[in-house]
Amino acid sequence: MLMVTVAAVILLMIVPLGAGKKRLRPKGLQNLIESICVFLREEVARPALGESTDQFISFVWTIFFFILTLNLLGMVPTESAYYLITGRENHFGGAAATNIWITGALAMVTFILTHAAGIKRYGLLKYLSHLAPKVPLPILPLIYVLEIVSALVRPFALAIRLFANILAGHIILATFIGLIVIFKSWGVAVGSVAAIVAMSFLELLVAFIQTYIFTLLSTLFISLAIEAEHV
């Protein structure tokens, strides 16, 4: 709850700073945010969504920047810094995506948005009949059940993918630090710190990749719901 609020406050403060003036050649923070937004709109949303890109692009941008801020804030060790400064044990900072409820909530937002968009465009019965392609009548119930099951499993897969990737990175870091606590020797500490630095680089890469995958898959699910591909 705390980290989600902190991420929301940071985003609400920084993004309007970057999006304020319209310049012909953006530079600095505006260039950074705009280049990410243009990349998401042209490479991720437009191939999948087509004409409805402008309808859903704010959701795509919000999801990307929010999960990216959550993951990057999780790499900052505010808990240990607070302990070093004041000497009090606390649980102040951490990666919010290591909480299955937060990633589950994000996946549920995607789930509700995809089906609400599909139902709003086609109406409830027609949208439900779009779920199955044209197959011969005997196997139609089986295909229908498979499509319903896959539509229900998708948000779980989204949530668990993000949750387990970030959690695995943090568990590896905690294990390496625990090695220093167990062995209590300088050699192990040097090797362990080198391993922690390497794993932190990998974790940064995983943070970016997982936000991109979450955003890409959300866009793909929305495009599957709103385009009449099985007609």
Place this chain on the structure above:
Amino acid sequence: MLAAGEPGSNSLAIFGAVFGCGMAIIGASIGIGFIGGKAAEAIARQPQIGGRILTAMIIAAALIEGLTFFALIICFLAIFWMKG
């Protein structure tokens, strides 16, 4: 400590969970290794679209890893969150 298989001990569950975790890793590493190899071959054939091939490879690897972590969470379930 009770013997494995006796009612009231979960040592068999822990063994099964850890073994399942190892098998899930085998599947994932074969899959991702295959994708990496094919991506390297494709880049060797046509170096100018190396960027797009890299993107496709990263996406496929992340999807496979997602499924692996699914299996991993089920293993965690058996170790930490099962009663008795």
